[in-house]
Amino acid sequence: MEAARLHAYTDDMENGLSIDEIDRPEPEQSDHVVVEVQGAGWCQTDNHIIEGLWTDYVEQTLPMTLGHENAGEIVEVGDEVKTVSVGDTVICHPVMTCGQCRQCRLGEDMYCENVQFPGLTTDGGFAEYLLTSERSVIPLPDGVDPVEIAPHADAGITAYHAVKKATRVLNPGDHAVVIGVGGLGHIGLQCLDAMSAAEITALDVKEEARDLADSLGAHHTVDPTTEDVATVIGDITDGAGAEQVIDFVGRDETTAYAPDIVAPGGDHHIVGYGGHIHEPSQSLVNGEFSYRGTLVGRYTELQELVTLVERGDVSLRTSRYDLGDINTVAEKLEHGEIEGRAVITPP
Template sequence: MRALRLLEWKSEPRLVEVPDPEPGPGQVVIRIGGAGACHSDLHLMHEFGDGVVPWAPPFTLGHENAGWVHALGAGVGHLEVGQPVAVYGPWGCGVCARCLMGLETYCEDPASAPVAGGGGGLGLDGGMAEYMLVPSSRLLLALPDGLDPLHAAPLTDAALTPYHAIRRSWPKLTPGSHAVVIGVGGLGHMAVQILRATTAARIVAVDARPEALTLATEYGADAVVQAGAAAAEEIRAATGGRGADVVLDLVGSDETLALGAVVARQMGDLTVVGIAGGTLPVSFFSVPYEVSIQTTYWGSRPELAEVLDLGARGLLVPRVTTVGLEGAVDAYRSLAEGKVDGRIVVVPGS
C-alpha cells in the first residue's frame, strides 16, 4: 500500500510503498476514511531532532484518524468488519491510573506503552495510508449515527484538544462570562463551536487573517478582533472592560501569551494549547490576581466520545478541505504558509 512517511527528522515526508499491516492478538486494522493534517506535523518535519521526543522516524504521518474496521486480531469481539470508527490518538500503557481514567495523554508508565509519549503518526505508523494498524481495540470508538469518517477524523484532535481545555474551565464559563480564542485555525475554529455548543459565554475570536475572523463569525463568535497593537484594547472593550474569564491560546507564541495575560480577568484561566514555543514570565504583579495559567495536551477517551456525539448532532462541524495522498505534501506547504481555512483531511484513494 502507499503511505506518506517521515523518513528522517527535518525533512519533507515522502509517499512510498509499504506492506499492508496485519493485526495480531487484540489488534485492529482499519481502512482509512480520513486523516487530518495537523500543524504539529510541521514541527515534526522541520524542528524536531533526536532527543526532543523519545521516538524517531521512520513512521507514517497522521495522528488524526477515522475509517472502517478492515481486519480483526484474535480476541477482539466487540467490533465488526466494516464498522465505522474513530481512532483515539494518544497511546499509553492502558493500565496505569491515568490510562484507566482514559487519560492516555498523561500515561504514567510510558515505557510500557506501544511508543513512549506518542501514538499512531507520532512514532508509530499513522493514518496517511490506505490502512492503519491500531495496537489495541480500546483505542477505537464506534462512530455514532450521522457521523462519517471524513468528518470524524478532525474531531479526534482538532476538536478533542480544545474540548479538553474548555471542559476544564466550564465552571467559569457561566452566563455573563467571556471567552477569548486566540488563533482561529484548525483547532480554533472548533474551539469557537465548542464554546457555543457547551457554554453560555460570549466568545471573542482573535486572528491576524481576515478570512479566519470571517470563519469565526460564521461559527458563532460574538466579536472578532484583528491581531495587532490594538488587540488588547479591543478585547477589553468587547468584554465590557473586565477582561476574559477564559483565554484559550491556540498559538502559543511570545506575542499571544503576552496578549492572553493582559486581557485575562482576575481569577480567570489562561490555557496554552498552541506549541509555537513562546514563554510567559510570571511574577506576583505580571498577571492579574488569581489567574490560573496551564498547558493542556490533547484529551481523554471519554471526552472523545462526547465530541463525537456533538459532531453527530451537528453541533461541531469541521471546515474540511480534502486531498488525496498525492496532494498531502502540497497540503502541508499550504498549512505552513497559513493558507488553510479549517482542516485539510487526507483521503487515501480519492
C-alpha cells in the same frame, strides 16, 4: 500498501515525505485492530515532526509513517477484540494505551505509562491501513462521514478538551476569548458556543477568519493588527477582563496578552504551541491567573465530541487531498494557505 514516510528530518516541506510501498499491518496482539484509512487529517504537528521538533520529547525511529488524525473501516481484529467488529466505521483516538497503569485507570489516556502514538512514535494513518488497538477506536453513528470527521481525532478533541476545562468555571454572562480561528480555533469556538452561556470574543489577523467567527457564534471579533487587544477586551468586559482565554496560536505575542486581558483568578489555556511565556512572576501574583497547557484529550472526550458532531453543534471546514499530494499539503499549511483542516484520502 502505499504510505507517506518520513526518512530524515528537514525544514523543506516540499520534499518532507515520500510515498513508499510497505507491508500492510496485521494484528500483533490480541487487542489490535487494523483500520482501512478513509480519512487522515493533516495537522501542524505533522510539520513539526518533519522538522524534528518532537525528538526532544519522544523517541522516534525513522523511517516512519505520519498521520495521527485517523478514521475509517475496521478490516481485521485480534482474537480477543469484543467491542468492535470487521466492517465497523470508527474514529481513532490518537494514542494506544495499556489500560492497566495508574494513569489509564484514572482515565488520563495521554499520560499512559506505556503509550504508543501512531504517527508520532509508531506508524500512523497517512497510508492505506493503520494498526491500532481496541481501546482506541470509537464506532461512528450512521450518517457520520469518516473523511469529514477524521481531524476531530486530534484537532477536535484537543479543542474540546481545552474548552471543557474552561466551561467548568464559566458562568452565564462571563467573558471568554478565543485566540486564532483556524483549524483548531474554529472547532473550539463552536464547542464554546454549544457548551456555555459565555460572551465570546474572537481574535484573528485574517478578515476571513473573523467573518467565520461571526458565523460560528462569536459576539465580538478583534483584529490584533489594527486594534489594541487589551483596550478592546477591557471595553467589552467593562474593565473586568476575560475569565477564560483559549489560545489556539501559542506564540510569544499571544501568550503575552494574559496579564492584560485575563480576569483575576482566570485562565489562559495554551493549545497552539511553538512560542514561549515571558512574564515576571509578579504578573501572576498580581493577577492570580494561570497558564494552563492542553495535551489532546481523553477517550471519553472524543466520544462526547462525536455526539456534538452528530447533533450538528460542531462542524468542520475541510478540504480533501490525495495521498500523493502530501507534500503540497505540508507546504500550504506552512504558508497559512489552508482554511480549516486538510484531510488526506488514501487510495
